[in-house]
Every structure is written in structure tokens, then in C-alpha cells.
């Protein structure tokens with residue numbers, strides 16, 4: 001590393017976005033005769049997959065209420081499909097199963113999926129939904145469900161294996177991936193353009209920087225001398241709200257039930273789609289019958305041999321602290337502060353049992369190991385993909401993003417002058433211009 005003093009392109013972060021950008025940039029530079037993978041280095045303060053991408057549940061879906069998100073996800077799903085083996089991608093499909101308060105939103109998702117030719121089936125009404133689910137799982141028992149959106153594509157991928165697959169592809173193109181180098185700042189010329197990336201082992205001169213920092217987005221934002229707070233225009237009233245914090249952290253709740261993953265096979269012995277249920281039915285503890293909640297709740301789950309059981313999660317919660325005082329490191333399961341507790345396991349396993357009888361009585365098999373992690377969210381909880389200071393592309397996915405493997409491809413093309421309309425709705429200027437994404441009735445911040 002000490003010998004690297006210069007690289008035309010520097011990518012900061014070896015997660016899904018950094019690695020995808022590296023691989024696709026190498027290909028795009030070559031295709032347009034502007035360079036090769038040898039012109040790119042990826043640097044990471046730790047190693048490949050040491051951020052959110054390495055602990056993500058790995059769910060890949062198109063189920064988004066926002067048209068721009070849906071189109072972007074359709075593009076990403078197509079990228080996953082290019083090499084399922086290398087990306088360790090399991091195209092089992094995805095089901096959004098909802099109560100009446102979400103019926104209309106999900107119907108609109110279905111209609112718009114049809115419009116972009118994204119294959120899905122939509123079932124409506126109590127009886128038909130119940131029958132549809134019983135046809136897949138004989139023990140389905142969740143009540144109060146009035147819509148089921150079954151996406152044929154999507155599913156999940158194995159987090160670290162897919163990153164390794166991307167890294168291998170990037171290295172094959174000549175990209176160098178360097179671990180253990182921490183970015184500490186950026187040095188800029190009089191016009192504000194970045195001239196070099198400052199690291200704990202010295203400065204590296206560059207022509208272009210891509211930052212893909214995941215949960216460290218705020219730290220990178222600060223190093224780029226971007227504002228702590230921003231102004232946002234209300235698209236309906238035109239009123240501008242000032243001093244809105246740019247970053248807020250949410251704590252993601254995920255865990256694994258240590259049963260045989262095959263327990264979740266479908267009636268015809270196949271591996272099932274990823275299941276996501278949002279409902280306002282009262283949820284009772286599977287351990288002692290006490291009421292857990294009578295408010296809206298949501299869970300997702302899938303059998304996963306990599307995690308060794310049924311893996312999934314529930315709605316995240318906001319970390320009730322100013323972003324400045326949130327400790328991102330140590331990250332994920334290493335964090336003493338942001339791992340899930342008993343409240344999560346009781347709720348989640350009870351919710352599994354609420355949906356499918358086969359999970360009743362399995363609470364003791366919940367894997368009591370550290371899990372979960374935090375994500376850095378933008379003010380509207382949607383990504384910011386934009387260029388700052390002339391030559392710094394920031395990929396801040398607001399924690400939507402393991403599934404967004406295609407963003408790196410679009411960013412690479414954008415850098416090489418082939419701009420895509422798919423990225424336009426995610427520019428930073430949308431806040432002051434009031435071009436915000438519509439908000440759904442889901443209990444999750446990223447639906």
C-alpha cells in the first residue's frame with residue numbers, strides 16, 4: 001500500500017456498492033476506451049464485507065410504493081440475474097402479505113409492476129388470500145390478510161458470498177482491493193475539486209472518487225464538508241422547512257431461529273419465497289399468550305442455510321440520539337449497543353407462529369447470538385446518489401441497498417458519461433426542490 005501514491009479512480013468502501021461500482025467501472029472504462037480496471041483501487045478501513053453488506057439479511061425485492069424505487073430495483077434484480085452462481089443469488093421470489101390498511105398501496109405497486117413488466121401475482125380479499133397461502137403452506141394461519149402480492153423474481157442472496165463474487169469479478173478486471181486503509185479526509189483545490197484522498201497511510205492523488213460508506217455516510221459527509229442540516233420544500237404547500245438533520249440512525253432488528261431450514265419448505269417440497277407480513281392483527285406471545293402489540297407490526301423471514309435456520313427481521317426503530325453522538329464503531333454484531341434483545345426474539349418468533357403453526361413452540365430454538373446493526377438514513381429515508389465537488393460520487397443508500405447491486409453499474413456508466421434517468425430521482429437537490437418520493441402506509445421506513 002505504501003507504494004500507492006496515485007490512482008485515477010479511488011473507491012472508498014468494499015461493500016455491495018463499492019465493489020459493484022469497481023467491477024462495472026472497470027468494464028465501462030474498457031468498453032469506452034477510457035481505461036481499465038488497473039486505473040481503479042478500492043480501499044476499506046477494514047475488509048470486504050465488514051459493513052452493512054456483510055451482515056444484511058440479503059432480501060432482494062421490487063416491492064416498493066415509490067415508482068422510482070421500483071424501476072431502480074427492477075434494474076438491480078436484472079443485474080443479480082446475470083450471474084446467480086457468482087452472486088450466490090437464490091431467485092425464490094418474494095411475497096408481500098398485508099392487512100386492509102395497506103391494500104390500496106400494494107394494489108398500486110402491483111399495477112405499476114405490470115406497467116414495467118415485472119412479473120407478479122396479486123390476490124385480494126380474505127378468503128382468496130387465505131386459500132392462496134394455504135396452497136403454498138398447509139399451516140398458514142395469519143388472519144386479517146386482504147392482499148397478497150407475489151413477486152416471481154427476487155428472493156435473497158448470501159451476503160458475504162455475493163461480495164466475494166463481485167470482488168473476484170472486479171479483480172479479474174484488474175481492480176486492486178486494499179484492506180486496512182482508513183480515509184481521514186479529502187484535499188481539494190481552490191475550485192473545490194478533490195485532488196487527493198487522505199488516509200492513515202498517506203495521501204493518494206486521484207482524478208475521481210466514489211464513496212460508498214454505508215452506515216458511515218455521516219462521517220464521509222462531514223469529511224466532504226457537507227452541511228449537517230438541510231432545507232426541505234414541502235411539495236404540496238411549497239413551505240420550506242429549515243435545519244432538518246441530514247442523517248438519522250435506525251437500528252435494524254434481525255435474528256435467526258435455529259431450526260432446520262427445510263422446516264419452511266412449501267407443500268410441494270420446494271424452497272419457499274421470502275415472506276413479508278404487515279398486519280394490524282393483535283400479536284400474542286407464543287410463550288405465554290400475553291399481548292405483545294395491538295398496533296401495526298411487520299416481519300420478514302426466509303429459510304437460509306448460510307445463517308443456519310429461519311432468518312429474518314422486524315421493523316427497525318430510530319436511534320433516539322443526535323447523529324453526532326451515535327457510535328457506528330464497533331459495527332454490527334460487535335456493537336455492545338445495537339444488537340437485538342429479548343424483546344425482538346419474543347416478538348419475532350411469536351409473529352412467525354402467528355403466521356405459520358409450524359413455528360409454534362420453537363421459541364427456545366431462537367439463536368441467542370449477537371445480530372442486527374444500524375443504518376444511516378437520509379431525511380426522507382431514500383437514497384442520495386449524487387456528485388459533489390465536481391469529482392466525488394456519493395452512494396448513500398439510506399439502508400435500502402444490499403439488493404441494489406445495479407446502482408454501481410449505473411454510477412459507473414454515469415461517471416463515463418452515460419447518464420441514466422433511473423438515478424435522477426435520487427439527486428440531493430430533490431430536497432430543496434421539493435421533488436420528494438411518495439410515502440406508503442407500511443410500518444417500515446424503506447417500503
Ligand SMILES: Cc1cc2nc3c(=O)[nH]c(=O)nc-3n(C[C@H](O)[C@H](O)[C@H](O)COP(=O)(O)OP(=O)(O)OC[C@H]3O[C@@H](n4cnc5c(N)ncnc54)[C@H](O)[C@@H]3O)c2cc1C
Nearest residue numbers: 013015016017045051052053057058059183214401402403
Ligand atoms: C442488519 C441489516 C440487515 C439488512 N438487510 C438488508 C436486506 O435484506 N436487503 C437489502 O437490500 N438491504 C439490507 N440492509 C441494508 C444494506 O445492508 C445496506 O444498505 C448496504 O449493504 C450498504 O452497502 P454499502 O456498500 O453502501 O455499505 P457497507 O456494506 O456498509 O460498506 C461500507 C464500507 O465502507 C468502509 N468504510 C467506512 N468508513 C471508511 C473510511 N473512513 N475509510 C475506509 N473505509 C471505510 C467500511 O469498512 C465498510 O466496509 C440491511 C442492513 C442491516 C444493518
